[in-house]
Amino acid sequence: MNRVFSYKALYDYTLKKGFNGLDMNIYIRYKVQTLKKDITLMTVPSMHVLARGKDTEYFGETYTKLKFKEFKDYEFNRQISVGTVPRYKQTMPTLVEYMIPNLYDVSLINNRLLSPFHFKNKVFYRYGISFLTDDRVEIVFRPKKRNTQVVSGKAIVDYHTGRIQMVEFSGEYDMITFHVTTEMGDQVLMSFFPKKCQIEADFRYMKNHIRTSQQILYSMADIIPDSISNSHDMTLMEQVRPIPLPYDFQQAYERYDSIHQFDSLRPPKKRSVWKRVLWDYFGDNLVNRIKGSFGPNDQGSFRISPILNPLYVSYSGRRGITYKMKIRSNYAFSDNTNLSFYTRMGYSFKQKQFYFTTPIRFTFNKKRHGYVELEVGNGNRIRNKSVREYATDEENDSTYKHLMLDYFKDTKMRLITNYDISDRWSISAGTTFHRRSAVDKAAFQQIGQPDTYHTFAPMIETQIRPWSWHGPMFTINYEQGIKGVGKSDMNYGRLEVDANWLRPFSRLRSLSMRLGFGMYTMKDKEEYFLDFENFRDEYMLGWNDDWTGEFQLLKQETYNSSDYYVRSNITYESPLLLLSNLPHLGHFVETERIYVNTLLLQKVHPYNEFGYGLKNRYFSFGLFVGIKNFRYDGIGCKVGFELFRDW
Numbered sequence: 001m002n003r004v005f006s007y008k009a010l011y012d013y014t015l016k017k018g019f020n021g022l023d024m025n026i027y028i029r030y031k032v033q034t035l036k037k038d039i040t041l042m043t044v045p046s047m048h049v050l051a052r053g054k055d056t057e058y059f060g061e062t063y064t065k066l067k068f069k070e071f072k073d074y075e076f077n078r079q080i081s082v083g084t085v086p087r088y089k090q091t092m093p094t095l096v097e098y099m100i101p102n103l104y105d106v107s108l109i110n111n112r113l114l115s116p117f118h119f120k121n122k123v124f125y126r127y128g129i130s131f132l133t134d135d136r137v138e139i140v141f142r143p144k145k146r147n148t149q150v151v152s153g154k155a156i157v158d159y160h161t162g163r164i165q166m167v168e169f170s171g172e173y174d175m176i177t178f179h180v181t182t183e184m185g186d187q188v189l190m191s192f193f194p195k196k197c198q199i200e201a202d203f204r205y206m207k208n209h210i211r212t213s214q215q216i217l218y219s220m221a222d223i224i225p226d227s228i229s230n231s232h233d234m235t236l237m238e239q240v241r242p243i244p245l246p247y248d249f250q251q252a253y254e255r256y257d258s259i260h261q262f263d264s265l266r267p268p269k270k271r272s273v274w275k276r277v278l279w280d281y282f283g284d285n286l287v288n289r290i291k292g293s294f295g296p297n298d299q300g301s302f303r304i305s306p307i308l309n310p311l312y313v314s315y316s317g318r319r320g321i322t323y324k325m326k327i328r329s330n331y332a333f334s335d336n337t338n339l340s341f342y343t344r345m346g347y348s349f350k351q352k353q354f355y356f357t358t359p360i361r362f363t364f365n366k367k368r369h370g371y372v373e374l375e376v377g378n379g380n381r382i383r384n385k386s387v388r389e390y391a392t393d394e395e396n397d398s399t400y401k402h403l404m405l406d407y408f409k410d411t412k413m414r415l416i417t418n419y420d421i422s423d424r425w426s427i428s429a430g431t432t433f434h435r436r437s438a439v440d441k442a443a444f445q446q447i448g449q450p451d452t453y454h455t456f457a458p459m460i461e462t463q464i465r466p467w468s469w470h471g472p473m474f475t476i477n478y479e480q481g482i483k484g485v486g487k488s489d490m491n492y493g494r495l496e497v498d499a500n501w502l503r504p505f506s507r508l509r510s511l512s513m514r515l516g517f518g519m520y521t522m523k524d525k526e527e528y529f530l531d532f533e534n535f536r537d538e539y540m541l542g543w544n545d546d547w548t549g550e551f552q553l554l555k556q557e558t559y560n561s562s563d564y565y566v567r568s569n570i571t572y573e574s575p576l577l578l579l580s581n582l583p584h585l586g587h588f589v590e591t592e593r594i595y596v597n598t599l600l601l602q603k604v605h606p607y608n609e610f611g612y613g614l615k616n617r618y619f620s621f622g623l624f625v626g627i628k629n630f631r632y633d634g635i636g637c638k639v640g641f642e643l644f645r646d647w
Contacts, residue, residue: 028062030215081230082233112590149173153169198215199213512569565601
């Protein structure tokens with residue numbers, strides 16, 4: 001086992017240099033069976049075509065070129081795709097990652113599935129070793145705990161070197177039960193890459209049961225030019241197919257061709273516009289990402305999140321239900337220059353308000369993160385008691401206490417430019433404009449106070465990275481509000497310092513740390529909005545665990561009640577932590593998190609939040625307890641859906 005654990009380290013230099021510029025051709029033959037299905041299958045990304053179709057079996061082949069930049073950095077270019085799946089859609093796309101398992105790394109598949117062939121993971125496995133010959137041994141591995149992050153199986157290994165010649169492993173992850181059999185390459189460089197692979201997988205969701213089998217062959221000689229992309233020409237596939245076509249595939253292709261030939265002889269059947277739009281366009285894109293390219297040589301691209309996807313729904317006791325969408329677009333003028341557009345939109349059902357933020361960025365030096373960015377958004381609602389206190393003190397009348405004087409809508413526009421002086425130092429500068437308008441304007445009119453406030457503020461920021469991009473980052477930001485510019489009616493100076501570090505550990509563990517403080521160096525007497533940049537109540541959280549580094553139970557008005565703050569946020573994340581040890585429940589727990597958050601304000605010394613969270617194939621769940629000034633301040637939970645995150 002020690003030879004297996006140390007095999008990759010012997011060839012680190014070869015791996016760093018040998019894969020640069022390497023091309024590889026991959027042939028994939030697949031069969032998909034719909035053993036059970038109902039209407040809920042339409043809610044699964046990539047399964048819409050199977051939900052609609054009447055067939056129970058689908059067959060297909062793809063021929064793909066793999067271009068390497070380095071060992072684990074490569075891109076796919078699907079050159080030929082044929083088969084009986086309608087519109088040549090790709091089903092169960094997550095299985096693509098199982099085609100190239102990283103046997104000697106900590107994780108087998110892209111930061112999931114703990115590999116039994118890495119020495120740091122040996123605490124999770126039991127091994128049995130038996131000699132087959134004097135040169136070959138069989139290693140049988142079984143997990144000590146039943147969990148979705150571990151696998152079981154066996155491997156044939158060269159006794160003298162520790163090189164894995166063949167491996168098969170089984171497991172369950174993200175509603176897919178899989179069995180992978182891989183034969184590895186013989187030469188030093190290709191011994192880290194498969195030459196043959198067989199994948200058997202079952203997908204179960206609600207009452208649906210889909211089974212697929214894939215056979216993959218690697219490292220074939222170049223036969224067709226690189227210029228061919230996404231072709232559906234059967235003649236081309238026959239030229240590159242490396243092994244004979246099985247009988248069931250031949251029958252399926254002939255039947256598929258005969259149906260299409262018969263359909264071409266019949267008068268075309270008229271389809272209603274409603275059916276075509278509903279099923280072919282809206283239905284297919286309802287749960288799938290909408291993406292495409294445009295411009296000469298496909299220099300532009302766009303991507304829109306699914307219209308309906310539970311992944312973008314989250315709930316917390318304080319914020320209620322929120323739903324989000326994302327739109328991305330990019331146009332590359334050159335390898336170092338591009339224009340990007342990114343919109344995040346969401347709706348808060350508790351507030352009955354639509355939110356959006358749209359940064360438009362022109363990157364003039366990609367290598368140095370040199371860009372100019374214009375960001376427009378309607379921001380978060382900001383709550384402030386200062387206006388109410390001012391009104392009631394002036395009038396000394398309790399009748400105003402029933403009025404809604406606390407809440408303001410915030411519309412924001414920011415223009416900044418950024419440039420990395422080096423890998424250890426960045427600097428950015430720009431201006432920010434806020435327009436804050438009262439939610440209840442009639443109430444402000446009743447007390448004779450303005451219902452809209454404006455701020456204009458130049459800012460400068462620097463980021464220091466002593467260990468480049470692989471260590472902690474320190475950010476210093478100063479913003480100076482100027483009264484009288486663009487209707488601005490406030491003078492203030494604000495300084496914020498922030499440090500954060502995501503420290504990865506072995507076995508898919510990590511520690512997220514954030515420490516920061518902010519203060520107003522000066523402000524007008526009538527300054528109502530103590531609105532910090534790094535300490536604010538974000539309503540549209542929930543993008544890939546944005547719970548980390550934020551306070552979940554802190555009341556909204558607390559964010560604007562002090563002209564300084566000191567904060568710290570620590571999150572520890574690990575698979576197989578606490579609940580993973582339970583006999584049945586632990587099998588479905590993929591990741592667990594421990595949260596410790598601390599805050600100091602003028603009237604809060606201190607505020608603490610302690611939380612525990614877990615993630616499985618269906619949802620993320622967090623339970624938090626708040627303690628204010630050493631007294632219990634409340635308990636709450638947050639839920640976010642995880643269904644089909646990687647689909």
